[in-house]
Amino acid sequence: KRGRLRQRMANALREVDPAVAMIPGWATPASLVALEWCLRNQRPAVVMSETNAFDEERYALAELIKRRVVSLFSAGLAGGQLQREYLITLGLPRDRVFTGYDVVDNEYFATNAAHVRANQAAFRRELNLPERYFLASARFVEKKNLLTLLRAYASYRELAGRLEGLSPWDLILLGDGPLRETLNSQLSTLNLRRHVLLPGFIQYRKLPAYYALADAFVHASVPEQWGLVVNEAMATGLPVIVSNRCGCVPDLVAEGKNGFTFDPASVKNLGRLMVDVSRLSDRRLEEMGGESRRIVAGFTPAHFATGAQRAIDVAKATPICRATLFSWLLLKALVRR
Structure with a gap:
């Protein structure tokens, strides 16, 4: 199943050929496979996250693994204050994390x-x-x-x-x-x-x-x-x-x-x-x-678009991360889990 997911994701991204990929989170196989593709094809990736430091019990080893994965993204789009601070805690530079992810019409x-x-x-x-x-x-x-x-x-x-x-x-x-x-x-x-x-x-x-x-x-x-x-x-x-x-x-x-x-x-x-x-x-x-x-009124689809555009602009201007052998092996292991 994971092999088919990787192949279908690669085919879809190759067809779209994105300048930047907006990826929802880092916890699902689909998100990790999309990140793999971006790293392999040297395309910047923006992580979209509504996770904060207090929504679940945190464990040191899991947080260490998250830091390694999040470091592979070029920028972030977070829900709000708590979510932005958590991405920064996980290693994304403050000037590369924006808000606006959690909005409705x-x-x-x-x-x-x-x-x-x-x-x-x-x-x-x-x-x-x-x-x-x-x-x-x-x-x-x-x-x-x-x-x-x-x-x-x-x-x-x-x-x-x-x-x-x-x-x-x-x-x-x-x-x-x-x-x-x-x-x-x-x-x-x-x-x-x-x-x-x-x-x-x-x-x-x-x-x-x-x-x-x-x-x-x-x-x-x-x-x-x-x-x-x-x-x-x-x-x-x-x-x-x-x-x-x-x-x-x-x-x-x-x-x-x-x-x-x-x-x-x-x-x-x-x-x-x-x-x-x-x-x-x-x-x-x-x-x-x-x-x-x-x-x-400050949380609208227009607010999402503004935050996304700022994250995209920063991601395009940031040198793309070159994953280490350890990072590649970690991503593969996380996709298979």
Whole structure:
């Protein structure tokens, strides 16, 4: 299989004959085979990465191997601050690493959300959505920390029930995956079936409506390299509550201005934050949503293009690395693993 991959990748790159290759990461056989081709044909390679130093447990030997592999690239395009610093830690010079990798089509989400809000009664009926709700969107897998989210939501409802005049919001959790049955079971255990909706996987064209009619967005992942759903929520003008283990936090979440961060291991911390957000006035929620739009305006496809072009220009101006025998053997071993 690896031999066929190497041959097909070589054929594809030979046909395209790139002046510079933009390669996503360094962990997959496809990425490593593309890097091999660039080195063999003396073409500069730009690594695109959303990995940061804290998204997984790190081991000295693995980091040493990564440093050797990353040193073979001419430049880097990272998601944001944390991701850029990690590439620099792995040996890429600071003046050869740029940001802009993790973006979404802000205009698509903003335009469609505005249309939905202008016709919200009809959309709310069509989608059977409650009047007030927190929104979350994730694959139903362990790293998304959805069981903690449900426990925190149960804690939120308990706390809100003690406060006079506060009517708890519902929770809508978009997505699907292997933990669906586990989550359904947890809803029964926590007596949340009337308050938590699981619409399943939602097609891209329908996503803006769920964002537009929500009051706030919650992302509880641990770990998370970035979290593009946070970009989507902010583009539609939502306040965000985001795990402090998400790689997007330093770039996208201004504490108390457009959202809040929390320890994803703390059910109580998240539950209290949900209470605090649901107690905010509509005017304050709108102000925070406006700040979300302002912040995420710096993370667009145009921002990606600018960062990519800067990385390409630097890569073309940088002498191409000549791999040592050890580097060749290391790449071959990593491709075969």
